[in-house]
Amino acid sequence: MNWGYKLLFVFAAFATLIGVLVYKSMNTKFELVSKEYYKDELRYQDNIDGSANAAKLSGINITQTENYVAVSFPKEQNGFTKTGDIWFYCATDASKDLRKPLNVNNNGEQLFFKKDLLANNYLVKISWKVGNTNYYSEKKFALNK
Secondary structure (H helix, E strand, O other), X not given: OOHHHHHHHHHHHHHHHHHHHHHHHXXXXXXXXXXXXXXXXXXXXHHHHHHHHHHOOOOXXXXXXXXXXXXXXXXXXXXXXXXXXXXEEOOOOHHHOEEEEOOOOOOOXXXXXXXXXXXXXXXXXXXXXXXXXXXXXXXXXXXXX
């Protein structure tokens, strides 16, 4: 094999490699934390203030039973009306996320069916409001099925 064919082979191999890299990069799936990240960044001070307010309370507990995941709110706020939302955030796959509005029962907890969540590690982001005071808490949670 003379040097002309070797040079042609090197160029063909390089072109094939570049083609494979372009194909793979075009088919890579990118997950964003939020589709409206700029607007969320502008409201981040609310999370900081809410975290400071939540730190003054006894804390949020997340437990799981065979069929449910229970999110328990601080005892100091039992009997008060709470508005807000709970977000089970999965960092690896946005299709596994679950975001629900607050619907706290008389015991100060909200129940979620385990069948609505996939076995994974979640960051549970809870933002709620009691009266005119905002609260925010994040907890790591591993769901077992």
